[in-house]
Each structure stands twice: as structure tokens, then as C-alpha cells.
Amino acid sequence: MKVEFYEKVFLVLTVVVLAAGLITIGASVLVAGVHVPSPAARVDPRTVAQTPPFDQPGLREIAPGKYEAVILARAWFYDPKEIRVPVGSTVTFKMTSADVVHGFELEGTTLNGMLIPGQVLTMTTTFEEPGEHLFICHEYCGVGHHTMFGRVVVE
């Protein structure tokens, strides 16, 4: 099959660029420690409000400077709506939905995940600076979707 010289050059360049992209992404995972969510646990959304830890949503300290934030999403609010943590603390968010699919993006961080009924989502981040971060439901969850948000206050 005849492939012209420029076509060959272009093909090779394409492969090189894409490989470089993949290597960069690999580096961001291995070196910078950016993670995507992975399976944590399953729950039954019908009884999740009685199932630990979702029977007691909120923040608790699990070690010095380390916290766990348990959040239960429902149409159209997060329980709890607000979380206050000290500067420098590392927080693991443990979340799920009691009804339809919701979303969770914590503005100003790389925390971004889907709250899917039946699945527990966990994500961890460290808050180095004082300030406020909105968390926003970014998956359509019904007519009140655009009213569903909360905030993390770092103080």
C-alpha cells in the first residue's frame, strides 16, 4: 500500500504526541498523586439513612489533623450543608445518594465525583489555605437541581 512521505511523518508525529500525553497523565497520577474515584462500598439507598456511617452525617476527627466528612445527598440538598475544618487538615469525603443520581464538585479543588445510589464515593483532599469552597450538585437531579449546593469553610 502506498503511503506518502508526509503521511508517514504525520502518523509518527501523531503517535508520539499521544504517547507523550499518556505519559504526562501517568506522571500526574504517580508523582502528583491525583486520583479518580474507585469502588469503596455498596449500600442500599432505601435504608441508607439507617446504615452507618450515613445514619450520622457530619464531620468527625479520625486522627490528629485527619477528618472524615460523611455527606448524604437527597433531592435537593446535602446533609450536612456546611462543613467547617481547620486549616491544614486532610479530609476524606464519604458520600452517597438516598434517591437519584447527584453530583459533587468542590470548587477550587480537584474533587469531582458522581453520587450514585447504591455506591459509596470517597475522595480525599488537604485544605492548605483558609477560605470557602462551594460544593455544587452538577448532575441533573430534578426540578430543584439548581438549588442544591453546600460549602466547606476552612478556618
Next chain:
Amino acid sequence: MTGEAISLQRTAGAEAATAYPAEQLRPIRWQLILGFVGLLIGGYLGLLQALERVGVDLYRASQIKTYYQGLTLHGVLLAFVFTFAFTNAFTQYMTMRGFGRPLASTALVQASFLTALLGVVLAGYAMLTNQASVLFTFYAPMKAHPLFYLGAVFLVISTWIVLANQLLTYRAWRREHPGERIPLPSYMGLMNYLMWTIATVGVAVEVLAFLLPWSLGWLDTTDPQLNRILFWLTGHPIVYFWLLPAYTSWYALVPAQVGGKLFSDGLTRLTFLLFLLFSIPVGVHHQFTDPGIPTAMKVIHMVLTFVVFVPSMITAFSVVAALETGGRKAGGRGLLGWIPRLPWGNPSVAAQLLAMLAFTLGGATGIINASFTMNLIVHNTAFVPGHFHLTVGTAVALSFMGIAYWFVPYLTGRQLFSRRLALVQAWCWAIGALIFARGQIGGGLESMPRRTAIGAATYALPGWDVSNWFTAVGGALMAIGGVLFFIVLFGTLFNAKRVEPAAVEPPLSEVIHGPKESWQIFDRIGLWVIVAIALTLLAYGPLLLGYLPANMTSPAIKVW
């Protein structure tokens, strides 16, 4: 259409004059019009969405109850109805054109149109009565009216019927032409529909095994995470199903329309073959942030996503090279001097050139979405609609409009109404889309969520205002482009001036390195279908087996 067969004469290539039966062209024309009805209504709702975020609320005046009812109509009418119906029409035509013979079955041409129409009526009823405001992704456990799911099933069946006809026609042609290469235009359509049909197994299982019985009350619960996996098994390949008809036009017709030649038959076949193989085993890249999928699976699908970028890069090269031969023949000199020499005054060409331009930007933003870690910044933000209004919303939609500028005159025998308006239309849409995308992409990078009535939201972040204005102004410009398109379309449908169909049909591209040199193995359709299925099983088998047993815990919920 006057009723008798149209006989065609073509200027380029060795194509023989062929007669296509009017009773096949007629349902093709109706299906095309059905697609454009989808564009008309869907596009109108797009305008409402763009304006909502700067405080202009046209929903009540339009009898639409909520933003989300409108968004469901927008997504379904544009992502399913417009694209499927147009693609069915165009592919059936290109199949005849490539094989140089009528389609094997007239009944199937009619059946494809009628099933698509039935699908639109059923799903349309459910959506217009606000009984299915679940958006076009219909994520469980939000429950739509059963007719919504049934309508979607019929829309998909209309595409399967086209594939059946392509295969029958291929068999008939093969009997008449033993040992010949499959003609390129037919090859492209065949690869696209084979890919798509394999891919539809995901949504078919999702709807038939879970959502339809569950919405009818025969099943109490479903598994939302499993349903999403099945949805995206089909939901990524669908974007190539939208795109490949545009590519088909860019490869098979546009080079001839600009007076140029395509370089390589072999690379073109390779491109479509790679799409058949690698469009499907990548769906999990829409689910990087889903909790129920192991990281290893996400990584595998991301790497394969980068592989499926290769055929688009080949396309960028091949199509630009073909355009360059045309521009140089017209006297273009220097590195870029050939570009202004392209026939920009031909609206069919101008629309598709602008579509290609949008696609380069769309592709670049696509790489960001596909990259695992960068995805975390943009996932489900307004960045994503910013990206896909450059791709499906412009590269595809504007190409389809450009194709319509010769296809509608060809199918109706009526002259294009106002070439000048058609030109203004293309520029309006393209410039509008760029401004719109600037707004959505900017908003997304500032954490603005997508699928959200931003104008009514009870929260906001600094910087969103500016983005919203870009979105609204760009969206309004696109809508003006849309209005102009429909003026041209209706003007053409009812134009008193007749044209000879053969005179408006673009010739097929000539190829410099012709099919004789291309590897024979490209044409081993059966073999490639098996490989594509095997790759799909490899990419999804371990994921699904590892996921089971299903977590059937979600009852149906209505939240609007």
C-alpha cells in the same frame, strides 16, 4: 419528485450513470425532513437555554414547564432525532451512490423512515407532556414514561434497518462484481453502521432488560451504576455515529467540490476501520468520576481513547491535503495561499470548511475531557457543552446543513433558495458557536455546572456573569444562523425554480493512490466485525463480570 427514476450524469471519476428509483428516494427525503424538524424544535430550545442564563425567560411563553423539560427535548431532538434521521437518509443515499445501484429493499427504506417517525411520536408525546423530563441520558432511578423508552428503542431500530439494507445491497452488488473493491462511499457507511449497531447492544440491554420493564412496574428496582455502564457502552460510540457521516462527506465529496483529489484510498479505509474497532471499547472515559468502576478499567479505556484519536488525526491530514490540492489548482501559492482560493462562495463548501475548523478546536478540548486527571477539573461542568457544541453542535450539524445545500435540491428537483442567505447562515452559526463555546468553556473552568438552570441557581461564583453573556450572545447568533437555515430550507422545498438533480449532485472524489494499492484485508468485513466484538468483550467483559452481582436496590423516582 416527479415520480419517475432520475438518471444521473457525473463529471468526475469513472462513475457510470445510474438510475435510482424514486420510490427509494422519497422515503429518504422524508427521513431527511424529519431530521430537520428535530433540528428546528431542538435548536429553539437551545436558544431558550442560552438566554435563560442572562435572565431572559421564554419558557412560559413557549408552553414549556421547566428548563429541564426543555433540556430533555433539546438533547433528544438533537442528539438522537436530528442526527439519526439525517444519517439514515444520507447513508442510504451514499450506499446507492457507491455501489452504483439501488438499495436492495425498498420496503426497508420505507420501514426505516416509519420506525424513526414512530419513535419521534412516542418519545415526543412523553416529553411534551412533561412525563419524561429525564434528559437525553435518562439516568436511572429517575423514571420516565414507558413510551419515552419505547420511542428511543424505535429510533435505534430505524438505524438497524438501514444496516440490514446496506448488507443486502452489498451482497447483491458483490454477486454482480466478484473480486472488486468495495466502493469507498459505501465502505464508509457500512463501517459506521456496523460499529454503531454493535455499540447499541449496551443501551438495548439497559432499556429492554432494565428500564422498560421497571418503568412498567414489572421490576421493582434497578441498578443505577450498572445502567450507566451500559448506557456509556453505547454513549461514546454514538459520537462517532454522529461524526462519521460528516467525515464521509469530507472524504468522498468535499475534495471534488473544491476541485481537489483525495490522496490515499488505503488510509481512508484504515481510518474507518479504526473507528469500527476502537469507538466502542472506550465508553468508561465518560465515567472517570463514577465510584463503582475500578481505576484499572478507567485507565484501559483512557488509553484506548487515545488510540481512537488516531483516525481523526489521519482525517485532519488527509482532508486538509485534499483541500490543498484544490486550492493550489485554483492558483493558490505559498504556505497558506491556497486557503482563500477554495470555493468559499459555495455555501455547501463554506459550511463544511467552517465545520472542520470548529472540529479542530472541539478535538483539542476533547483531549482534555479524555485525560483522566484533567477530566476532574471539567467533568460535568459547562466546559463539556462548550466542547460538544464545537463537535456535534457545529462540526457535525453545520456539515449536515452544508450537505443539505445540495442534497435537498437533489432530492426535490428544486433550486437552492438564496445562495447568499445560505452563506450568511454558515458564518453566523460558526462564529456564534465559537462565542458560545468561549462562554461555556470559560464558565466550566470556573466550576459552573452543566445541565443546570444557571439563571435560577441559588448560588453563583465570580466570573460566571461574563461567561453567561458569551454563551447567550453566541447562542443567539447560532439561533439566527438556524433561522436563516430554515428560511433557505423552506424556500428550497417550495421553490418554483427547478433544477436537474444530476446537475446539483457533487461528483465523488477522485483518489490519487487508488483502491488497487490498498490492502485487500481492509475489505474483509466479517473479520473486522469479529475483531470489533472481541475488543468490546475484552474492554467490557472484565468490567461487567467484576461488577456483578447487580446491586438492584433503586426503586423508580419522579423528581419533576
